[in-house]
Amino acid sequence: MPVDETLRKLGLSRQEADIYVATLKLGTAKASEIAQKCTMARGAVYYTLKLLREKAFISEVVKSGVKYYSATSPKRLLERIDEEQAQKRELVHSILPELQALQSTSLSLPQVELYEGTEGFKSIFAKILEQDGQQLRCFLSGSILAFMPQFHVQFRRRRKEHSISIRTITERSPEMDAIRALDAKELRVTRYNNLMKNKNVLYYILNDAVIIVKANKVEQMALYVKEKEFVEFQKALFEKVWQEST
Template sequence: MTLEGQLRMLDFTDNEIKVYLVLLKIGTAQAGRIAKECVLERTSTYNALKRLQEKGMVSSVIEANTQVFAAASPEKILDVFKEKEERAKLLIPQLEQLKTAKTEKETILKFRGYAGVKTVLNDILKTCKSGDEYLILGPERQLSERMPTFARIFVAQKDKKRIRARIILRQIAGNNVMSKYTEARYVPQEVFSPTVTSIYGDKIALIVWSETPEAIIIDNADTAKTYRTYFEFIWKHAKKSL
Protein backbone atom coordinates (compact mmCIF):
# COMPACT_ATOMS: atom_id res chain seq x y z
CA MET A 1 0.00 0.00 0.00
CA THR A 2 1.26 3.49 -0.85
CA LEU A 3 2.12 6.07 1.78
CA GLU A 4 -0.88 8.10 0.67
CA GLY A 5 -3.12 5.07 1.03
CA GLN A 6 -1.93 4.40 4.56
CA LEU A 7 -2.53 8.04 5.56
CA ARG A 8 -5.98 7.83 4.02
CA MET A 9 -6.73 4.89 6.31
CA LEU A 10 -5.79 7.15 9.23
CA ASP A 11 -8.62 9.54 8.28
CA PHE A 12 -6.55 12.12 6.38
CA THR A 13 -8.25 13.55 3.29
CA ASP A 14 -6.48 13.58 -0.08
CA ASN A 15 -5.79 17.33 0.14
CA GLU A 16 -4.50 17.02 3.72
CA ILE A 17 -2.15 14.26 2.59
CA LYS A 18 -0.80 16.33 -0.31
CA VAL A 19 -0.21 19.39 1.87
CA TYR A 20 1.39 17.48 4.74
CA LEU A 21 3.76 15.48 2.50
CA VAL A 22 4.81 18.61 0.62
CA LEU A 23 5.58 20.42 3.89
CA LEU A 24 7.64 17.46 5.09
CA LYS A 25 9.70 17.68 1.88
CA ILE A 26 10.18 21.45 1.55
CA GLY A 27 10.05 22.57 5.20
CA THR A 28 8.44 25.94 5.96
CA ALA A 29 6.50 27.59 3.17
CA GLN A 30 3.84 30.15 2.45
CA ALA A 31 0.38 29.04 1.40
CA GLY A 32 0.96 30.13 -2.20
CA ARG A 33 3.98 27.89 -2.64
CA ILE A 34 2.22 24.99 -0.94
CA ALA A 35 -0.73 25.38 -3.33
CA LYS A 36 1.63 25.42 -6.30
CA GLU A 37 3.58 22.34 -5.15
CA CYS A 38 0.35 20.44 -4.45
CA VAL A 39 -1.35 21.65 -7.63
CA LEU A 40 -4.31 22.81 -5.57
CA GLU A 41 -6.45 25.93 -5.59
CA ARG A 42 -5.56 28.45 -2.88
CA THR A 43 -8.92 27.95 -1.10
CA SER A 44 -8.51 24.17 -1.00
CA THR A 45 -4.97 24.60 0.32
CA TYR A 46 -6.09 26.90 3.13
CA ASN A 47 -8.89 24.51 4.08
CA ALA A 48 -6.45 21.60 4.24
CA LEU A 49 -3.96 23.66 6.29
CA LYS A 50 -6.72 24.65 8.71
CA ARG A 51 -7.78 21.04 9.29
CA LEU A 52 -4.17 19.92 9.69
CA GLN A 53 -3.62 22.65 12.27
CA GLU A 54 -6.70 21.48 14.15
CA LYS A 55 -5.22 17.98 14.18
CA GLY A 56 -1.89 19.34 15.37
CA MET A 57 -0.11 18.14 12.23
CA VAL A 58 0.82 21.62 10.95
CA SER A 59 1.97 24.76 12.75
CA SER A 60 2.30 28.34 11.50
CA VAL A 61 4.35 31.41 12.42
CA ILE A 62 4.62 34.97 11.16
CA GLU A 63 7.92 35.76 9.48
CA ALA A 64 8.48 39.22 8.01
CA ASN A 65 4.76 39.95 8.22
CA THR A 66 4.01 36.77 6.27
CA GLN A 67 2.40 33.59 7.56
CA VAL A 68 4.42 30.49 6.88
CA PHE A 69 3.55 26.88 7.63
CA ALA A 70 5.56 23.87 8.78
CA ALA A 71 4.77 20.18 9.18
CA ALA A 72 4.79 18.73 12.69
CA SER A 73 6.83 15.61 13.42
CA PRO A 74 5.28 12.45 11.97
CA GLU A 75 5.21 11.11 15.53
CA LYS A 76 2.43 13.62 16.15
CA ILE A 77 0.14 11.17 14.35
CA LEU A 78 0.38 8.94 17.42
CA ASP A 79 -0.70 11.82 19.65
CA VAL A 80 -3.68 12.48 17.40
CA PHE A 81 -4.87 8.91 17.73
CA LYS A 82 -4.12 8.74 21.44
CA GLU A 83 -6.44 11.72 21.85
CA LYS A 84 -9.09 9.95 19.78
CA GLU A 85 -8.63 6.84 21.88
CA GLU A 86 -9.18 8.82 25.08
CA ARG A 87 -12.31 10.37 23.62
CA ALA A 88 -13.52 6.92 22.62
CA LYS A 89 -12.93 5.61 26.14
CA LEU A 90 -15.12 8.40 27.52
CA LEU A 91 -17.77 7.69 24.89
CA ILE A 92 -17.99 3.92 25.37
CA PRO A 93 -19.82 3.99 28.76
CA GLN A 94 -22.46 6.31 27.30
CA LEU A 95 -22.93 4.02 24.31
CA GLU A 96 -23.12 0.97 26.58
CA GLN A 97 -25.91 2.65 28.55
CA LEU A 98 -27.89 3.04 25.34
CA LYS A 99 -27.23 -0.58 24.45
CA THR A 100 -28.30 -1.76 27.92
CA ALA A 101 -31.46 0.33 27.82
CA LYS A 102 -32.38 -1.07 24.43
CA THR A 103 -31.58 -4.62 25.47
CA GLU A 104 -33.67 -4.35 28.62
CA LYS A 105 -36.50 -2.88 26.60
CA GLU A 106 -36.60 -5.59 23.97
CA THR A 107 -35.23 -8.76 25.57
CA ILE A 108 -37.04 -11.97 24.64
CA LEU A 109 -35.53 -15.23 25.87
CA LYS A 110 -36.73 -18.61 24.63
CA PHE A 111 -36.26 -21.98 26.35
CA ARG A 112 -37.17 -25.56 25.57
CA GLY A 113 -37.63 -28.60 27.77
CA TYR A 114 -37.91 -29.07 31.52
CA ALA A 115 -34.60 -27.27 32.06
CA GLY A 116 -36.18 -24.23 30.42
CA VAL A 117 -39.13 -24.38 32.82
CA LYS A 118 -36.68 -24.46 35.73
CA THR A 119 -34.86 -21.45 34.29
CA VAL A 120 -38.10 -19.46 34.12
CA LEU A 121 -39.21 -20.32 37.64
CA ASN A 122 -35.75 -19.66 39.06
CA ASP A 123 -35.86 -16.26 37.34
CA ILE A 124 -39.09 -15.51 39.20
CA LEU A 125 -37.35 -16.34 42.50
CA LYS A 126 -34.34 -14.26 41.51
CA THR A 127 -36.31 -11.23 40.31
CA CYS A 128 -38.85 -11.06 43.13
CA LYS A 129 -37.71 -9.71 46.46
CA SER A 130 -39.21 -10.48 49.84
CA GLY A 131 -42.75 -9.11 49.94
CA ASP A 132 -43.04 -8.79 46.16
CA GLU A 133 -46.01 -10.24 44.34
CA TYR A 134 -46.25 -12.11 41.08
CA LEU A 135 -49.35 -13.07 39.14
CA ILE A 136 -50.16 -16.42 37.53
CA LEU A 137 -52.84 -17.12 34.95
CA GLY A 138 -53.89 -20.57 33.77
CA PRO A 139 -51.97 -23.21 35.76
CA GLU A 140 -53.48 -26.72 35.63
CA ARG A 141 -51.27 -28.63 38.10
CA GLN A 142 -48.81 -29.26 35.23
CA LEU A 143 -45.81 -28.34 37.36
CA SER A 144 -46.77 -30.51 40.33
CA GLU A 145 -47.67 -33.47 38.11
CA ARG A 146 -44.78 -33.37 35.65
CA MET A 147 -42.03 -31.91 37.85
CA PRO A 148 -43.16 -32.81 41.40
CA THR A 149 -39.78 -32.57 43.12
CA PHE A 150 -38.92 -29.21 41.59
CA ALA A 151 -42.45 -27.95 42.28
CA ARG A 152 -42.00 -28.60 46.01
CA ILE A 153 -38.60 -26.91 46.00
CA PHE A 154 -39.96 -23.88 44.14
CA VAL A 155 -42.92 -23.38 46.49
CA ALA A 156 -40.69 -23.80 49.54
CA GLN A 157 -38.21 -21.20 48.27
CA LYS A 158 -41.02 -18.82 47.29
CA ASP A 159 -42.56 -19.06 50.75
CA LYS A 160 -39.17 -18.74 52.43
CA LYS A 161 -38.64 -15.42 50.62
CA ARG A 162 -42.23 -14.45 51.47
CA ILE A 163 -43.03 -13.84 47.84
CA ARG A 164 -46.77 -13.43 47.50
CA ALA A 165 -48.67 -14.84 44.55
CA ARG A 166 -52.13 -14.44 43.10
CA ILE A 167 -53.34 -17.25 40.86
CA ILE A 168 -56.33 -17.53 38.55
CA LEU A 169 -57.45 -21.16 38.18
CA ARG A 170 -60.26 -23.08 36.52
CA GLN A 171 -63.10 -24.37 38.67
CA ILE A 172 -62.16 -28.04 38.62
CA ALA A 173 -61.65 -30.47 41.46
CA GLY A 174 -58.17 -30.44 42.92
CA ASN A 175 -57.37 -26.94 41.71
CA ASN A 176 -56.83 -25.69 45.23
CA VAL A 177 -53.85 -23.82 46.61
CA MET A 178 -51.96 -24.96 49.70
CA SER A 179 -49.54 -22.10 50.29
CA LYS A 180 -49.48 -19.46 53.00
CA TYR A 181 -48.44 -16.68 50.62
CA THR A 182 -50.71 -17.59 47.69
CA GLU A 183 -54.26 -16.43 47.00
CA ALA A 184 -56.43 -17.99 44.31
CA ARG A 185 -59.55 -17.07 42.39
CA TYR A 186 -61.49 -19.17 39.93
CA VAL A 187 -62.94 -18.88 36.43
CA PRO A 188 -65.43 -21.25 34.73
CA GLN A 189 -64.18 -24.69 33.75
CA GLU A 190 -64.61 -24.06 30.01
CA VAL A 191 -62.01 -21.26 30.13
CA PHE A 192 -58.88 -23.18 29.19
CA SER A 193 -55.45 -22.25 27.90
CA PRO A 194 -52.45 -24.56 27.43
CA THR A 195 -50.20 -21.63 28.28
CA VAL A 196 -49.39 -20.60 31.84
CA THR A 197 -48.63 -16.88 32.14
CA SER A 198 -46.63 -15.41 35.01
CA ILE A 199 -46.20 -11.66 35.49
CA TYR A 200 -43.42 -10.46 37.77
CA GLY A 201 -41.49 -7.21 37.92
CA ASP A 202 -41.16 -5.92 34.36
CA LYS A 203 -41.28 -9.45 32.95
CA ILE A 204 -43.79 -11.89 31.55
CA ALA A 205 -43.08 -15.62 31.47
CA LEU A 206 -45.07 -17.91 29.18
CA ILE A 207 -44.88 -21.68 29.63
CA VAL A 208 -46.54 -23.94 27.07
CA TRP A 209 -47.02 -27.39 28.55
CA SER A 210 -46.78 -29.37 25.32
CA GLU A 211 -45.12 -32.79 25.19
CA THR A 212 -41.80 -30.97 25.34
CA PRO A 213 -42.43 -27.79 27.34
CA GLU A 214 -41.49 -24.47 25.82
CA ALA A 215 -41.01 -21.22 27.71
CA ILE A 216 -40.48 -17.54 26.92
CA ILE A 217 -39.43 -14.63 29.10
CA ILE A 218 -40.31 -11.16 27.81
CA ASP A 219 -38.51 -8.33 29.60
CA ASN A 220 -40.54 -5.24 28.77
CA ALA A 221 -42.13 -2.88 31.30
CA ASP A 222 -44.94 -1.73 28.98
CA THR A 223 -45.89 -5.27 28.01
CA ALA A 224 -45.83 -6.37 31.65
CA LYS A 225 -48.12 -3.48 32.53
CA THR A 226 -50.58 -4.52 29.82
CA TYR A 227 -50.61 -8.14 31.01
CA ARG A 228 -51.03 -6.96 34.60
CA THR A 229 -54.09 -4.89 33.63
CA TYR A 230 -55.56 -7.90 31.82
CA PHE A 231 -54.95 -10.10 34.88
CA GLU A 232 -56.57 -7.59 37.23
CA PHE A 233 -59.68 -7.45 35.04
CA ILE A 234 -60.08 -11.24 35.19
CA TRP A 235 -59.24 -11.27 38.91
CA LYS A 236 -61.97 -8.74 39.60
CA HIS A 237 -64.61 -10.94 37.96
CA ALA A 238 -63.30 -14.31 39.14
CA LYS A 239 -64.85 -16.25 42.04
CA LYS A 240 -63.13 -16.47 45.41
CA SER A 241 -63.86 -20.15 45.92
CA LEU A 242 -64.39 -23.35 43.93
Protein backbone atom coordinates in the same frame (compact mmCIF):
# COMPACT_ATOMS: atom_id res chain seq x y z
CA MET B 1 -19.74 -43.73 35.57
CA PRO B 2 -16.16 -45.12 35.73
CA VAL B 3 -13.78 -43.25 38.05
CA ASP B 4 -11.29 -42.38 35.31
CA GLU B 5 -14.05 -41.00 33.09
CA THR B 6 -15.37 -38.83 35.94
CA LEU B 7 -11.85 -37.51 36.63
CA ARG B 8 -11.51 -36.56 32.96
CA LYS B 9 -14.73 -34.55 33.30
CA LEU B 10 -13.00 -32.69 36.15
CA GLY B 11 -10.29 -31.59 33.72
CA LEU B 12 -7.71 -34.40 33.87
CA SER B 13 -6.23 -36.14 30.86
CA ARG B 14 -6.38 -39.94 30.69
CA GLN B 15 -2.73 -40.15 31.80
CA GLU B 16 -3.30 -37.73 34.68
CA ALA B 17 -6.34 -39.70 35.83
CA ASP B 18 -4.40 -42.99 35.74
CA ILE B 19 -1.53 -41.56 37.78
CA TYR B 20 -3.84 -39.90 40.32
CA VAL B 21 -5.71 -43.19 40.90
CA ALA B 22 -2.44 -45.16 41.14
CA THR B 23 -1.02 -42.69 43.67
CA LEU B 24 -4.25 -42.82 45.65
CA LYS B 25 -3.89 -46.60 45.89
CA LEU B 26 -0.19 -46.49 46.83
CA GLY B 27 -0.60 -43.85 49.55
CA THR B 28 2.87 -42.21 49.55
CA ALA B 29 5.23 -43.37 46.83
CA LYS B 30 8.25 -42.49 44.72
CA ALA B 31 7.87 -41.67 41.04
CA SER B 32 9.48 -45.00 40.12
CA GLU B 33 6.86 -46.89 42.14
CA ILE B 34 4.06 -44.92 40.51
CA ALA B 35 5.55 -45.58 37.08
CA GLN B 36 5.65 -49.32 37.84
CA LYS B 37 2.04 -49.26 39.06
CA CYS B 38 0.91 -47.47 35.89
CA THR B 39 3.28 -49.33 33.53
CA MET B 40 4.37 -45.92 32.24
CA ALA B 41 7.77 -44.42 31.40
CA ARG B 42 9.32 -42.65 34.39
CA GLY B 43 9.92 -39.44 32.42
CA ALA B 44 6.25 -39.25 31.47
CA VAL B 45 5.29 -39.89 35.10
CA TYR B 46 7.51 -37.04 36.37
CA TYR B 47 5.98 -34.64 33.84
CA THR B 48 2.43 -35.72 34.68
CA LEU B 49 3.06 -35.48 38.42
CA LYS B 50 4.20 -31.89 37.86
CA LEU B 51 0.91 -31.11 36.07
CA LEU B 52 -1.10 -32.78 38.83
CA ARG B 53 0.72 -30.73 41.50
CA GLU B 54 -0.21 -27.55 39.64
CA LYS B 55 -3.86 -28.70 39.64
CA ALA B 56 -3.65 -29.59 43.37
CA PHE B 57 -4.37 -33.28 42.78
CA ILE B 58 -0.94 -34.37 44.04
CA SER B 59 1.33 -33.18 46.89
CA GLU B 60 5.10 -33.64 47.09
CA VAL B 61 7.46 -34.10 50.03
CA VAL B 62 11.25 -34.69 50.12
CA LYS B 63 12.62 -37.30 52.51
CA SER B 64 16.39 -37.83 52.69
CA GLY B 65 16.78 -36.20 49.29
CA VAL B 66 14.12 -38.40 47.66
CA LYS B 67 10.83 -37.04 46.39
CA TYR B 68 7.64 -38.80 47.49
CA TYR B 69 4.19 -38.13 46.14
CA SER B 70 0.74 -38.41 47.72
CA ALA B 71 -2.69 -38.05 46.15
CA THR B 72 -4.93 -35.26 47.44
CA SER B 73 -7.76 -36.59 49.60
CA PRO B 74 -10.91 -37.21 47.53
CA LYS B 75 -12.82 -35.00 49.99
CA ARG B 76 -10.39 -32.20 49.19
CA LEU B 77 -11.52 -32.37 45.57
CA LEU B 78 -15.02 -31.31 46.64
CA GLU B 79 -13.57 -28.43 48.66
CA ARG B 80 -11.48 -27.42 45.64
CA ILE B 81 -14.56 -27.29 43.42
CA ASP B 82 -16.39 -25.18 46.02
CA GLU B 83 -13.43 -22.80 46.23
CA GLU B 84 -13.26 -22.43 42.45
CA GLN B 85 -16.98 -21.72 42.23
CA ALA B 86 -16.72 -19.16 45.05
CA GLN B 87 -13.88 -17.43 43.23
CA LYS B 88 -15.89 -17.32 40.02
CA ARG B 89 -18.90 -15.87 41.85
CA GLU B 90 -16.67 -13.15 43.36
CA LEU B 91 -15.29 -12.31 39.92
CA VAL B 92 -18.80 -12.00 38.46
CA HIS B 93 -19.94 -9.83 41.37
CA SER B 94 -16.91 -7.57 40.89
CA ILE B 95 -17.82 -6.79 37.26
CA LEU B 96 -21.62 -6.97 37.61
CA PRO B 97 -22.18 -3.18 37.92
CA GLU B 98 -20.12 -2.58 34.79
CA LEU B 99 -21.96 -5.30 32.85
CA GLN B 100 -25.35 -3.94 33.93
CA ALA B 101 -24.28 -0.43 32.89
CA LEU B 102 -23.43 -1.77 29.44
CA GLN B 103 -26.79 -3.53 29.25
CA SER B 104 -28.68 -0.36 30.18
CA THR B 105 -27.86 1.13 26.77
CA SER B 106 -30.33 -1.32 25.21
CA LEU B 107 -33.08 -1.31 27.84
CA SER B 108 -35.44 0.55 25.50
CA LEU B 109 -35.57 -2.54 23.30
CA PRO B 110 -37.78 -5.51 24.25
CA GLN B 111 -35.88 -8.34 25.88
CA VAL B 112 -37.16 -11.70 24.68
CA GLU B 113 -35.68 -15.03 25.76
CA LEU B 114 -36.75 -18.54 24.75
CA TYR B 115 -36.15 -21.52 27.05
CA GLU B 116 -36.59 -25.11 25.84
CA GLY B 117 -36.37 -28.60 27.34
CA THR B 118 -36.38 -29.73 30.95
CA GLU B 119 -33.34 -27.62 31.86
CA GLY B 120 -34.92 -24.57 30.26
CA PHE B 121 -38.10 -25.29 32.23
CA LYS B 122 -36.10 -25.28 35.48
CA SER B 123 -34.13 -22.18 34.48
CA ILE B 124 -37.19 -20.03 33.90
CA PHE B 125 -38.49 -20.81 37.40
CA ALA B 126 -35.08 -19.92 38.85
CA LYS B 127 -35.39 -16.57 37.06
CA ILE B 128 -38.64 -15.87 38.95
CA LEU B 129 -36.77 -16.15 42.26
CA GLU B 130 -34.17 -13.51 41.37
CA GLN B 131 -36.20 -10.65 42.92
CA ASP B 132 -36.95 -11.24 46.60
CA GLY B 133 -40.14 -9.80 48.04
CA GLN B 134 -41.92 -9.17 44.77
CA GLN B 135 -45.63 -9.74 44.20
CA LEU B 136 -46.52 -12.03 41.32
CA ARG B 137 -49.67 -12.38 39.27
CA CYS B 138 -50.38 -15.76 37.72
CA PHE B 139 -52.76 -17.35 35.22
CA LEU B 140 -52.58 -21.10 35.87
CA SER B 141 -54.06 -24.11 34.14
CA GLY B 142 -53.91 -26.94 36.67
CA SER B 143 -53.05 -29.50 33.98
CA ILE B 144 -49.54 -28.08 33.65
CA LEU B 145 -48.81 -29.15 37.23
CA ALA B 146 -48.87 -32.78 36.05
CA PHE B 147 -45.44 -32.22 34.48
CA MET B 148 -42.77 -32.67 37.18
CA PRO B 149 -45.28 -32.26 40.04
CA GLN B 150 -42.63 -32.52 42.76
CA PHE B 151 -40.71 -29.67 41.14
CA HIS B 152 -43.77 -27.41 41.49
CA VAL B 153 -44.02 -28.29 45.20
CA GLN B 154 -40.34 -27.44 45.68
CA PHE B 155 -40.77 -24.19 43.75
CA ARG B 156 -43.64 -23.09 45.97
CA ARG B 157 -41.46 -23.71 49.03
CA ARG B 158 -38.54 -21.75 47.53
CA ARG B 159 -40.85 -18.91 46.50
CA LYS B 160 -41.97 -18.61 50.11
CA GLU B 161 -38.33 -18.61 51.28
CA HIS B 162 -37.75 -15.62 48.98
CA SER B 163 -40.80 -13.83 50.47
CA ILE B 164 -42.49 -13.75 47.06
CA SER B 165 -46.27 -13.56 47.29
CA ILE B 166 -48.62 -14.45 44.44
CA ARG B 167 -52.18 -14.01 43.26
CA THR B 168 -53.35 -16.88 41.07
CA ILE B 169 -56.29 -17.23 38.70
CA THR B 170 -57.04 -20.85 37.82
CA GLU B 171 -59.91 -23.22 37.03
CA ARG B 172 -61.76 -24.99 39.79
CA SER B 173 -60.92 -28.67 40.32
CA PRO B 174 -60.32 -31.03 43.28
CA GLU B 175 -56.56 -30.64 42.73
CA MET B 176 -56.74 -26.85 42.75
CA ASP B 177 -59.06 -26.91 45.78
CA ALA B 178 -56.33 -28.81 47.65
CA ILE B 179 -53.70 -26.24 46.64
CA ARG B 180 -56.01 -23.33 47.48
CA ALA B 181 -56.40 -24.73 50.99
CA LEU B 182 -52.66 -24.00 51.46
CA ASP B 183 -52.90 -20.38 50.29
CA ALA B 184 -52.17 -18.71 53.63
CA LYS B 185 -49.26 -21.03 54.29
CA GLU B 186 -47.74 -20.48 50.84
CA LEU B 187 -48.13 -16.68 50.51
CA ARG B 188 -50.81 -17.04 47.87
CA VAL B 189 -54.37 -15.92 47.12
CA THR B 190 -56.25 -18.07 44.63
CA ARG B 191 -59.38 -17.27 42.66
CA TYR B 192 -61.29 -19.40 40.16
CA ASN B 193 -62.26 -18.50 36.61
CA ASN B 194 -63.48 -20.75 33.78
CA LEU B 195 -61.24 -18.78 31.45
CA MET B 196 -58.39 -21.12 32.45
CA LYS B 197 -60.14 -24.40 31.64
CA ASN B 198 -58.17 -26.69 29.28
CA LYS B 199 -55.55 -24.04 28.50
CA ASN B 200 -52.42 -26.02 29.54
CA VAL B 201 -50.48 -22.83 30.12
CA LEU B 202 -48.76 -21.10 33.02
CA TYR B 203 -48.56 -17.33 32.80
CA TYR B 204 -46.49 -15.31 35.30
CA ILE B 205 -46.59 -11.52 35.43
CA LEU B 206 -43.56 -10.24 37.31
CA ASN B 207 -42.80 -6.65 38.31
CA ASP B 208 -41.02 -5.98 35.03
CA ALA B 209 -41.53 -9.03 32.81
CA VAL B 210 -43.97 -11.68 31.67
CA ILE B 211 -43.23 -15.40 31.56
CA ILE B 212 -45.30 -17.88 29.54
CA VAL B 213 -44.75 -21.59 30.15
CA LYS B 214 -46.11 -24.60 28.28
CA ALA B 215 -44.93 -28.05 29.31
CA ASN B 216 -45.83 -31.72 29.06
CA LYS B 217 -43.89 -34.99 28.80
CA VAL B 218 -43.24 -34.46 25.09
CA GLU B 219 -42.04 -30.85 24.98
CA GLN B 220 -41.27 -27.95 27.28
CA MET B 221 -41.07 -24.30 26.27
CA ALA B 222 -40.98 -20.98 28.12
CA LEU B 223 -40.93 -17.42 26.84
CA TYR B 224 -39.58 -14.49 28.87
CA VAL B 225 -40.62 -11.02 27.70
CA LYS B 226 -39.36 -7.83 29.31
CA GLU B 227 -40.97 -4.70 27.83
CA LYS B 228 -42.56 -2.02 30.01
CA GLU B 229 -45.74 -1.28 28.07
CA PHE B 230 -46.43 -4.95 27.38
CA VAL B 231 -45.99 -5.83 31.07
CA GLU B 232 -48.24 -2.96 32.20
CA PHE B 233 -50.95 -4.08 29.78
CA GLN B 234 -50.76 -7.64 31.13
CA LYS B 235 -51.04 -6.36 34.69
CA ALA B 236 -54.16 -4.36 33.79
CA LEU B 237 -55.67 -7.37 32.04
CA PHE B 238 -54.99 -9.56 35.07
CA GLU B 239 -56.65 -7.05 37.42
CA LYS B 240 -59.78 -7.01 35.27
CA VAL B 241 -60.02 -10.82 35.24
CA TRP B 242 -59.18 -10.91 38.97
CA GLN B 243 -62.24 -8.79 39.76
CA GLU B 244 -64.41 -11.18 37.74
CA SER B 245 -63.02 -14.28 39.48
CA THR B 246 -64.21 -15.91 42.70
